[in-house]
Amino acid sequence: MQHIVPAPVEVTPNPGATHTLTADTRIHTEPGSPEAARVGEHLADVLRPSTGYRLPVGPDASGHGISLLLTGADARVGEEGYQLDVTGQEVVVRARTAAGLFAGVQTLRQLLPAEVESKTRRPGPWTVPGGRVLDHPRYEHRGAMLDVARHFFGVDEVKRYIDLIAQYKLNRLHLHLTDDQGWRLEIKSRPRLAEHGGSTQVGGGPGGHYTQEQYRELVAYAASRHITVIPEIDLPGHTNAALASYAELNCDGVAPALYTGTEVGFSSLCIDKDVTYEFLDDVLREVAALTPGPYLHIGGDEAFKTTDPDFIAFMDRVLPLVAKHGKTAVGWHEFVKATPPASAVVQFWGTKEVAPDVVAAAARGNRVVLSPATKAYLDMKYDADTPLGLDWAGHTDVEDAYDWDPGAFVRDLPESAVLGVEAPLWTETVATPADLEHLAFPRLPAIAEVAWSPRRTHDWEGFRRRLAAQAPRWRAQGVNFHRSPQVPWQD
Template identity: 45%
Template structure:
């Protein structure tokens, strides 16, 4: 009797071990963003101490991708996972000359794994999917004793939108290089490919400009709340750009102008059109804005340095569009920053320039577009720039006014979708959220997910859209923990909106998969918000 009980116990134990380590199918793996096509097969692949990664294609181009995968697999498994050109049970294959689309195919059988793509980026995204197909414990930083099993099947996948991004505001509060790289790592796991850095605002200037050193010496010296601020040297910025590029993420630098420019005016008084922000509450600031209109219309302007600003009000500052020195600064900034930024875009801001006369605003934006074009870049601006004449190819980033997006479309230009009521990750989840604002909306996880960029705004169809971007403004965000609380899990929702075709998406499906991603975040030490909309 005792013997049969013991045998039964061993059987139950083995059965439980098998269930814990062998996902029933690829569709149960919690893949985010959801691939275009997932086909399940019988059986599974098991990673062993003999497993290795074979690179098929230009080895110098693929070595980072192979090592990236190996470095994800080695710590938790304890396996050596060699990378090279010899035959192995995991094959990464670059098809053609590597200049194709971001699509990939992932095939998993009992004998091996094959990821093929026409571009390095496609291979990299296939690797991200493969990592998610393993149990979440594959991301542990120390050895775990278990079987490392991936369900058999085939995934064919490609993104719905070419531009899939997030914006990190480092101007309101400054974040060190390590935090930006950490953010890049999380973006890469979700197949996002553009990081928009909001480098300048009223509260701080965050990028070294060698020809205008006071921009960082003075303008970078503080932040919201009066902290010490900070800035990136050009060497640090170049390091961020290179780190992102290795992960197939393109940096889009933003210099916000002609409004949101108090940090410039505090640094170089000779550029100040005479608008100095007084201490005081919102009512005082509004009165200052009214006074500013009178100052801008006068001919005798006292150009003195503005006071540094550490509040969160907007709309009170402007560059002088009639001053030639303004355009010398703009050109020098664009010249130095574009030399460090190989990507195609330069963001010129253009939002909330409330004290700039309309004609002056139009003249300024149109002239700055030409400067950016002269340095080989395409301008992106917040949707207000569509009230000017846009150069062909320039992009309006829709955040507020649908009629601005329509004006961009009517000029033949693309729209980047970042509607504040859906995509702004600085908005509170609800009234109990510990940080965040709610001027646009309270945005729960399902609000971030349940929208379609192609139908969100009347008159804007999919063919008019460049892509989707989720901004994080940082008026209330002071450190990495704050970033993680507001960004996750909403960034995963936006990533799926940008990657997965609308007819493949549903909230019920996402809600069933995001808890698996939550386990990955927990292992990685990400302090994400556990939405009550999800059974975690």
């Protein structure tokens, strides 16, 4: 039980109580709870290919096996935590919610041999070390952001990323759906956005987009992993794909050419035209209707072509549109100059620990998600020799991603204002799933631990050893992880 990532709140090993899964093992779920049954089916789907066992799932409590129960958990587990007990007779996960059961199942996976992640039958044995784990998250928001605008990733590729991040108890997937290089979501009232604006990507490839049905499929798949999707429509800059699709969104009425480069800050919607806000009302209405989660991200970063007065005037009209369609606005930290309502969430991506505007926003009631580029940006190079990624914020190896405290990172920002942590992965240089995995792993589990685990468990030497034990699991899953020399990888 000493290799779990993220580190649990409490671990009490009992070496004499090892449990072994057999062909007779059943997965018992809370009677009358379809949510618990779905978590049980998820666990069975993971275990069946490698074990070859039937692993029937249901409320039948007879016989030994794995039990997923919504009663009897320690009160400390809260809404997303769990209690896991392993004895020679049974494995029991208890939680107050299905999200807690799901988190406990991810820990159980890590307690089984790494080959349990294989998609083909393996010999076993399938043993679980005995003991108890009591666990719950430090922060409410534990996220990963995937930029599908610079390079497009299809439905199955995003689903794989969802599965990988869910293993480490992340519960938010922020999809950066629009940028200068591509518009990736079908908007039925404005079809040229996807048809024309989504027809290319960085380097001039074919691009692509999600139909509304495909987007709903992704949202539902994420929800089945207890992950909330946060869609981002980046405004008012980063909008060349939209400007190229609809000429009237430009102040001069002339549509620019599609863009396949990587520069930023050169585009802007026309702030003074009413048609801009009619357009945005349509877009935000459709995106909100497709997204059951509470959040809608409106960007707000790097709007270099927009003066501060125009930016504020723009946000004064857009923020009410987000509320009109029933969503809570999220924006990159530049949007605090528009004084968004206290309900809005601020996403900090700065490189410095001094951010007085963000601190002032927190004093007005805004919660803050921390994504400091020097720590949490997964697209930064590991070192000077890394073939992928960027280096404008410096190099970020695993220890850099791990060695920080969100509760004390921004000077004068109280920990009570920190909603959580998110790891963005921008894709200017990321064209394939293998590229994506190489940059995300092993740093994403480091960010996951920063977001989930209590500060008192934070220990680099301990973490690097626990992280090293993930390598056989990633190999079984075919993850193209970076073998950082900072970690004593297990072979």
